[in-house]
């Protein structure tokens with residue numbers, strides 16, 4: 049399997065951690081991708097021009113959720129159980145909905161970054177940024193009401209992997225100070241970081257320090 053991604057991508061990071069957690073790192077090659085380079089063949093692999101992409105034989109799989117589903121299927125076929133999406137029936141679909149929530153929070157965060165990156169300063173639309181940030185805030189309010197604690201040791205599920213990558217991404221790109229909205233997640237991050245394989249190795253190189261990093 050070849051993963052097309054770039055080191056700062058929180059989505060690519062989710063896939064890398066999922067692969068570590070499933071003990072499949074020996075089957076993976078990471079190949080750098082540059083979404084801004086029109087000559088990068090990632091645009092042939094995914095016409096949307098987005099990363100991550102997982103190349104499996106002749107197939108190019110995207111987006112992140114499809115890739116995580118694929119990895120989960122591989123794991124289930126070999127081990128008969130699941131780490132990323134444990135449970136079945138409605139429980140599993142509830143988990144997948146929570147994953148959609150975190151991925152949506154990240155999509156909103158990325159759009160905030162792009163508003164600053166791609167628009168000339170005098171054309172930036174603050175109401176658009178607020179619209180995106182409100183999605184993150186409403187999701188954080190829901191997560192807070194769930195009172196999360198991290199108890200899965202070295203085997204986080206896909207939602208937990210996504211949440212750790214999202215909070216680190218907000219520290220990296222600084223769209224929002226999540227500590228103001230999810231103060232309990234500092235302890236959560238500490239518990240996650242100390243036991244999940246691949247957490248430290250996949251951090252963006254120049255992210256600010258934090259007690260758990």
Ligand SMILES: N[C@@H](CCC(=O)N[C@@H](CS)C(=O)NCC(=O)O)C(=O)O
Pocket residue numbers: 056057058059083096097098099100111112113151155158
């Ligand atoms: N929801 C998508 C988001 C992927 C995404 O936005 N990736 C960013 C990099 S972190 C990207 O490829 N951006 C380039 C673009 O939007 O053209 C997923 O889950 O894979």
